Amino acid sequence: MGLLYTEFKLRGTTLRNRLVMSPMCMYSSQNGYVSDWHMVHYPSRAVGGAGLIILEATAVEERGRISPLDLGIYRDEHTEGLSRLCKLCKEFGAKVGIQLAHAGRKAESYPPWERDKVKVRGTKDAIAPSSIPFGKNWLPPREATLEDIKEIQNSYRLAFKRAVEAGFDLIEIHAAHGYLIHEFLSPLTNKREDSYGGSFENRVRFLIEVVRIARKEIPDNIPLSVRISAVDYVEGGWTLEESIELVKLLKEEGVDLIDCSSGRISEEEGFVEYPGHQVPFAEEIRKKTDARTMAVGVIRTYEQAEEIISNGRADLVAIGREFLRDPYLPLRWAKQAGLKPEVPRQYIRAW
Numbered sequence: 001m002g003l004l005y006t007e008f009k010l011r012g013t014t015l016r017n018r019l020v021m022s023p024m025c026m027y028s029s030q031n032g033y034v035s036d037w038h039m040v041h042y043p044s045r046a047v048g049g050a051g052l053i054i055l056e057a058t059a060v061e062e063r064g065r066i067s068p069l070d071l072g073i074y075r076d077e078h079t080e081g082l083s084r085l086c087k088l089c090k091e092f093g094a095k096v097g098i099q100l101a102h103a104g105r106k107a108e109s110y111p112p113w114e115r116d117k118v119k120v121r122g123t124k125d126a127i128a129p130s131s132i133p134f135g136k137n138w139l140p141p142r143e144a145t146l147e148d149i150k151e152i153q154n155s156y157r158l159a160f161k162r163a164v165e166a167g168f169d170l171i172e173i174h175a176a177h178g179y180l181i182h183e184f185l186s187p188l189t190n191k192r193e194d195s196y197g198g199s200f201e202n203r204v205r206f207l208i209e210v211v212r213i214a215r216k217e218i219p220d221n222i223p224l225s226v227r228i229s230a231v232d233y234v235e236g237g238w239t240l241e242e243s244i245e246l247v248k249l250l251k252e253e254g255v256d257l258i259d260c261s262s263g264r265i266s267e268e269e270g271f272v273e274y275p276g277h278q279v280p281f282a283e284e285i286r287k288k289t290d291a292r293t294m295a296v297g298v299i300r301t302y303e304q305a306e307e308i309i310s311n312g313r314a315d316l317v318a319i320g321r322e323f324l325r326d327p328y329l330p331l332r333w334a335k336q337a338g339l340k341p342e343v344p345r346q347y348i349r350a351w
């Protein structure tokens with residue numbers, strides 16, 4: 001038997017298996033609140049056997065939403081719905097995490113299905129390390145002042161507090177995909193001349209400070225994950241070597257898991273998807289830093305997932321789109337592997 005269906009412990013959180021539902025925006029919120037959609041969508045994956053469900057990019061500030069329909073954690077009033085959702089998923093055996101996000105220069109003021117209709121993309125409220133638009137047809141963001149930086153970090157502080165109050169088993173900081181934190185990391189988007197730009201130490205400063213705030217706000221038994229884009233795929237951009245150096249620092253600051261994605265910082269990137277295309281990042285980072293890593297990206301079959309875990313290339317696998325096609329994927333794969341999955345008794349006659 002392989003290791004995919006074995007428990008995994010991070011601080012005080014023990015997962016029933018190594019299969020994680022990757023964070024995926026549902027664009028189903030009004031003013032940031034949990035909706036009926038969320039109450040159906042996430043618990044279904046808990047019934048389906050996921051070890052850990054990481055809720056979609058959840059905005060720490062209203063202006064940090066990817067779209068006006070994003071889930072939010074920028075008001076105290078958001079906590080109640082998040083808490084109900086978290087509790088319901090846990091009733092079905094899954095552990096639940098939340099991804100805290102700020103869209104930076106990629107914030108937009110219309111739903112994603114209207115992107116093709118707008119002439120100029122983005123929003124006039126967007127804020128970023130430097131005033132460089134994401135692409136040709138995008139509004140430029142405003143460059144954050146040192147005061148803005150303090151304000152955004154305070155929004156993170158409040159978001160961490162609310163996430164703990166809501167009862168999440170893990171908190172993930174979204175530092176990937178060209179959103180605010182990634183914009184500080186990458187030399188392509190960070191042209192600042194103060195202590196937050198220029199050298200590697202300066203570009204990672206914003207994230208390191210956010211991690212310090214997190215570790216102060218969240219209890220010791222709750223694990224902290226950071227999703228990074230391991231590379232930018234653009235000349236002069238963020239590199240795997242920098243990711244490795246960053247992860248060494250993150251480990252020292254009490255980060256427990258590195259969720260290894262890539263790209264999305266620039267319209268010009270040469271990003272190509274194929275089965276397991278980001279697994280080598282999780283593998284290399286794990287090897288060079290001894291950090292626990294999560295692999296993600298076009299992991300579509302039981303064999304692929306088992307190979308990654310059992311060969312020690314990553315500690316966890318995150319599944320995105322395949323989980324949208326089949327909420328019961330962990331049960332289905334377990335059966336395929338010849339295991340006897342713990343099927344909810346209401347469904348036993350089907351197994």
Ligand SMILES: Cc1cc2nc3c(=O)[nH]c(=O)nc-3n(C[C@H](O)[C@H](O)[C@H](O)COP(=O)(O)O)c2cc1C
Nearest residue numbers: 022023024025056057296297298299319320321322
């Ligand atoms: C509908 C959708 C929404 C997504 N939203 C997020 C998100 O909120 N945060 C994030 O880090 N990645 C997001 N992603 C990326 C996924 O988490 C995942 O990394 C990506 O889809 C690759 O995995 P897959 O090939 O298994 O789908 C999204 C992907 C999809 C398809």
